[in-house]
Amino acid sequence: MSKTDYYIGIDLGGTNIKAGLVNTKGEVIDEREIRTEAEKGPDHVLDRIGRMAKSFQSACEEGVHIAGLGVGVPGQVDTAEGIVQEAPNLPGWKQVKVRKELKSRVNIPASVDNDANLAALGEFAFGAGRGIHEMLMVTLGTGVGGGLILGGRVYHGAMGGAGEFGHMVIERNGPVCNCGRRGCIEAFIGTRGLLQAVKDRLEKGRKSPLSAIPEQSRTPKDISEAAESGDALAREVLREAGDALGVALGSVANLLNIERVVVGGGVAKAGDLILNPAREAMKRTALAVSRETVSLVPALLGNRAGLTGASRLAMLDAGY
Amino acid sequence: MSKTDYYIGIDLGGTNIKAGLVNTKGEVIDEREIRTEAEKGPDHVLDRIGRMAKSFQSACEEGVHIAGLGVGVPGQVDTAEGIVQEAPNLPGWKQVKVRKELKSRVNIPASVDNDANLAALGEFAFGAGRGIHEMLMVTLGTGVGGGLILGGRVYHGAMGGAGEFGHMVIERNGPVCNCGRRGCIEAFIGTRGLLQAVKDRLEKGRKSPLSAIPEQSRTPKDISEAAESGDALAREVLREAGDALGVALGSVANLLNIERVVVGGGVAKAGDLILNPAREAMKRTALAVSRETVSLVPALLGNRAGLTGASRLAMLDAGY
Numbered sequence A, B: 001m002s003k004t005d006y007y008i009g010i011d012l013g014g015t016n017i018k019a020g021l022v023n024t025k026g027e028v029i030d031e032r033e034i035r036t037e038a039e040k041g042p043d044h045v046l047d048r049i050g051r052m053a054k055s056f057q058s059a060c061e062e063g064v065h066i067a068g069l070g071v072g073v074p075g076q077v078d079t080a081e082g083i084v085q086e087a088p089n090l091p092g093w094k095q096v097k098v099r100k101e102l103k104s105r106v107n108i109p110a111s112v113d114n115d116a117n118l119a120a121l122g123e124f125a126f127g128a129g130r131g132i133h134e135m136l137m138v139t140l141g142t143g144v145g146g147g148l149i150l151g152g153r154v155y156h157g158a159m160g161g162a163g164e165f166g167h168m169v170i171e172r173n174g175p176v177c178n179c180g181r182r183g184c185i186e187a188f189i190g191t192r193g194l195l196q197a198v199k200d201r202l203e204k205g206r207k208s209p210l211s212a213i214p215e216q217s218r219t220p221k222d223i224s225e226a227a228e229s230g231d232a233l234a235r236e237v238l239r240e241a242g243d244a245l246g247v248a249l250g251s252v253a254n255l256l257n258i259e260r261v262v263v264g265g266g267v268a269k270a271g272d273l274i275l276n277p278a279r280e281a282m283k284r285t286a287l288a289v290s291r292e293t294v295s296l297v298p299a300l301l302g303n304r305a306g307l308t309g310a311s312r313l314a315m316l317d318a319g320y
Helices: A042-059 A098-106 A115-126 A185-189 A191-203 A220-228 A232-256 A266-270 A272-285 A288-293 A302-317 B042-059 B098-106 B115-126 B185-189 B191-203 B220-228 B232-256 B266-270 B272-285 B288-293 B302-317
Strands: A006-012 A016-023 A028-035 A066-073 A076-078 A083-086 A094-096 A110-114 A135-140 A144-150 A260-264 A295-298 B006-012 B016-023 B028-035 B066-073 B076-078 B083-086 B094-097 B110-114 B135-140 B144-150 B260-264 B295-298
Touching: A006 A042, A006 A115, A006 A302, A016 A042, A016 A302, A028 A042, A028 A302, A042 A066, A042 A098, A066 A098, A066 A115, A066 A302, A076 A110, A083 A098, A098 A110, A110 A115, A110 A302, A115 A135, A115 A144, A115 A260, A115 A302, A135 A232, A135 A266, A144 A185, A144 B232, A185 A191, A185 A232, A191 A220, A191 A232, A220 A232, A220 A266, A220 A272, A232 A260, A232 A272, A232 A288, A232 B144, A232 B232, A260 A272, A266 A272, A272 A295, B006 B042, B006 B115, B006 B302, B016 B042, B016 B302, B028 B042, B028 B302, B042 B066, B042 B098, B066 B098, B066 B115, B066 B302, B076 B110, B083 B098, B094 B098, B098 B110, B110 B115, B110 B302, B115 B135, B115 B144, B115 B260, B115 B302, B135 B232, B135 B266, B144 B185, B185 B191, B185 B232, B191 B220, B191 B232, B220 B232, B220 B266, B220 B272, B232 B260, B232 B272, B232 B288, B260 B272, B266 B272, B272 B295
Parallel strands: A006 A066, A066 A110, A135 A260, A260 A295, B006 B066, B066 B110, B135 B260, B260 B295
Antiparallel strands: A006 A016, A016 A028, A076 A083, A083 A094, A135 A144, B006 B016, B016 B028, B076 B083, B083 B094, B135 B144
8 A cells, every 4th residue: 555556436326337546635537437227237237347447447557556446335335344235226236245246357455335424434535524533424415315424434333324314303293204204304405395395385375486497397406596596485495494404413413522514415505595504503403512513514525525435445445 | 450450430420429349340349429529629529539449449358459440520521631621510620630630649540531421331331231332321310311332432522522312302393401492302301391291281180190299399200100000191291201212212323323222310210111112213213224223221230330331441441
């Protein structure tokens, strides 16, 4: 292991595989993206990952050493063994021995973890979480994802299931969540919750440019844009969702006394319209010590957090 | 360090100091309890702790070696330096150098941590948390305390403030908590919340033997006793408080994928009348992986958890 080595980071998604050649500063030297073709099963997908890794190898200058490869997978991972136990959006992925299979294809040591954990690790090592030790990464999208860095390391919990921030309950008799439970934070700030909040207000006769967009094609991006243009209804929806997010973050701060919350994902592009009310509610909910310790910042790496985090996992496993 | 060494554990409270001589199996060989006399200030209290330690030393048989001393303090502790930064119930305790002061008094290496953390460590090492790595200890009393064991070690968070389980919010517009916020779990299952739930029901004309006890002198123990005698109102109050507790525990399970929740404290003496509804709500709230992983059990060490945990801290710091 040396600081001139390069590492490959792979972000395996249900639709696309993103891959990058990354140096030890977290700089992405070379980047590729291909379709996952997940419907053709694990062997096919592993072949595709293997070919991407080989293409990085052959594109490297003489003397460049690729010291490891990390893969982020949207599912449950046995990180010690490098086995994907289950990945709901990847057909056929049950007990897939990713480390062993990739080793036989490309002869580079391979490490595997859950994609949300690696996005957290990416921001922690190279992005908005640098210089601290206790961090929660929250990803706001269709669902609400989470990844924890505790004591400077990814925290997995007993069976690799830690980080499900989206299903912390802030209103036990509240709105129904995608998971079927009531009052999870995802029910307030996930895509469905946001769009429902708009719909409820329009049905009460409130005016907004959002009413010109057919209900089925409205997106969180439409809400952000309307809010940026000054629409009161859209601003209110983002403010209330941000407030709900902040209550949940304040609860996490009380339990874990974290230093920083890093918020990424598509919905987070609404920026301070959602993050400021979240900050206020988080500070209001956190007790003194936790309140003084914690801050909330936007993610810095965008959709590269996953692959740089995957490369960082490979670095850690190589002892760097 | 050897397994025949003994360690002193001190549980420093606002009213009493409990102290024990503990072997490496966690067995309490000798036990003392004296008044804290906290009103006389830190030096006086440290003198009293020092004298207790010396009395253990002089009572020991020839050849017995006391290898360390641990102290649990109801406040915020800099564990690395052995300094109590603040302890609201101990007058004058600001930046008290406990390690240094005890070293000068008794010449035994001293370690210090927050008392809730050490109660968790005690149950983890010698009680209901043996054999696992990820545990939350919850103490149900006037307030609701918490301590976390993550990866087999006490988890402190960034500034020593971790473990405030009692102020996780499960109903953001819910009843007012002792802390002034709304809907914290303590507002439902702390002493005040429980008694308020009884009062609300009696005022609605519900019948219960609890109405024979003057409002000001009712205690959680009265509720437990009435429930055990079959009183429907008391059973309902405990069931609803247990349900609220379980929702918060399910949220923690989702975030941390813990293996075990250990519940102690006076209110927990209501046993399964409160723990069964808590188990049900926890399992209902936790997602699949976390649900399969987590269990809820009563604490085993009672009010000795703190002092055995303090002795365990001393063992750890001695390398045992």
